[in-house]
Amino acid sequence: MAGYSVDPDVKFVKEIQKLGGESLKKCFQCATCSVICPLSSDEKPFPRKEMIWAQWGLKDKLVKNSDIWACHQCGDCSTYCPRGARPGDVVAAARAYAIREYAFPRFMGNLVGEGKYLPVILAIPLAIILLVLAALGNLKIPAGEIVYSKFLPIKFVDSIFLPFAGLAIISLGLGVRKFWNEMSPSRYRHLVGRNFFKSLLETIGEIVGHVRFKKCGTNVGRFTAHLAVFYGFVGLFATTTMVVFYEYILHRETPLPLYDPAKILGNISAIILFIGISLVIRNRLANPDQSSSYFDWSLILMIFGVVTSGILTELLRLANIANLAYPMYVVHLMFVFYIIGYLPYSKLAHMVYRTVALAYKRQVETIGM
Numbered sequence: 001m002a003g004y005s006v007d008p009d010v011k012f013v014k015e016i017q018k019l020g021g022e023s024l025k026k027c028f029q030c031a032t033c034s035v036i037c038p039l040s041s042d043e044k045p046f047p048r049k050e051m052i053w054a055q056w057g058l059k060d061k062l063v064k065n066s067d068i069w070a071c072h073q074c075g076d077c078s079t080y081c082p083r084g085a086r087p088g089d090v091v092a093a094a095r096a097y098a099i100r101e102y103a104f105p106r107f108m109g110n111l112v113g114e115g116k117y118l119p120v121i122l123a124i125p126l127a128i129i130l131l132v133l134a135a136l137g138n139l140k141i142p143a144g145e146i147v148y149s150k151f152l153p154i155k156f157v158d159s160i161f162l163p164f165a166g167l168a169i170i171s172l173g174l175g176v177r178k179f180w181n182e183m184s185p186s187r188y189r190h191l192v193g194r195n196f197f198k199s200l201l202e203t204i205g206e207i208v209g210h211v212r213f214k215k216c217g218t219n220v221g222r223f224t225a226h227l228a229v230f231y232g233f234v235g236l237f238a239t240t241t242m243v244v245f246y247e248y249i250l251h252r253e254t255p256l257p258l259y260d261p262a263k264i265l266g267n268i269s270a271i272i273l274f275i276g277i278s279l280v281i282r283n284r285l286a287n288p289d290q291s292s293s294y295f296d297w298s299l300i301l302m303i304f305g306v307v308t309s310g311i312l313t314e315l316l317r318l319a320n321i322a323n324l325a326y327p328m329y330v331v332h333l334m335f336v337f338y339i340i341g342y343l344p345y346s347k348l349a350h351m352v353y354r355t356v357a358l359a360y361k362r363q364v365e366t367i368g369m
């Protein structure tokens with residue numbers, strides 16, 4: 001009988017533990033988690049197999065596995081695990097590791113993923129913004145009515161953000177391509193690629209409706225919080241698109257009046273995002289058993305930072321407190337940069353990896369592979 005040799009990657013096991021899967025060694029493979037998981041399928045159940053791959057340090061199997069992206073960390077499996085191995089947290093740690101593994105360039109994944117580099121990560125956009133302000137001779141607080149577009153004209157904001165947004169898109173694309181190539185066996189890739197667009201559209205429809213989230217039982221509060229964060233971001237993205245249209249096509253002056261449709265949409269979206277991220281923080285704090293690694297908290301706090309500084313930027317302008325309004329605007333831009341410029345390396349990248357993995361799973365199920 002042919003033997004099967006396992007070459008465990010001990011460093012990988014330690015990394016998974018550091019990323020929130022510290023209890024993974026408690027698992028004794030009873031499979032309760034795979035039975036309990038509301039998102040697991042009979043044909044390809046999870047997360048029992050992911051637990052043994054994590055225990056054995058089988059990095060290559062775990063990281064390229066589409067099933068780790070099918071999990072929404074609802075915690076149902078962790079609640080019922082008789083050994084307290086917290087499989088939901090282990091799978092979440094595997095996703096965090098995967099984002100770092102596929103990061104391009106790799107060192108950026110380590111920089112954004114490690115708490116000790118946060119000051120550097122935030123200092124980069126801050127320094128760029130301050131340098132541009134210095135070049136414009138606007139490092140002092142301007143007198144008169146508060147108009148952010150005179151302090152830092154929109155074309156300069158765009159000249160800072162657009163190149164970094166472009167780089168972020170390219171980096172994310174390269175990371176996702178590598179993930180795709182590892183996830184889909186080359187002999188089947190042409191089959192999976194066929195009609196993939198249809199599976200992708202169906203997956204996006206499912207994500208927009210948060211259909212899979214609704215199936216989670218134990219941690220139902222995550223559904224509302226995630227939904228609010230998701231739609232808050234969607235609203236703010238639509239607002240940004242409208243403002244770009246106003247600026248470059250209609251040549252409208254800013255600040256926009258409070259009754260302008262873009263302003264109304266932006267303010268409502270900001271409130272929804274603020275409520276959503278506050279609920280996320282409350283849920284995490286109220287559930288100390290759930291693993292919360294630096295990778296989780298860094299994105300949560302950056303989203304809280306971007307929405308809070310955005311709301312304060314507007315309120316301070318309306319209250320005409322220039323000494324606070326302009327510095328707050330700079331802080332807000334720094335947070336915006338974090339969200340956009342570091343997207344391929346932060347937890348936010350899960351939006352893209354999850355979408356691609358779920359579409360892949362759907363396609364594989366459709367063609368019966």
Ligand code: SF4
Nearest residue numbers: 027028030031033081
């Ligand atoms: S993680 Fe827990 S429930 Fe799942 S197989 Fe291991 S011991 Fe059983």
Ligand code: SF4
Nearest residue numbers: 037071074075077088
């Ligand atoms: S956390 Fe929820 S979705 Fe993820 S494996 Fe466990 S039961 Fe399934």
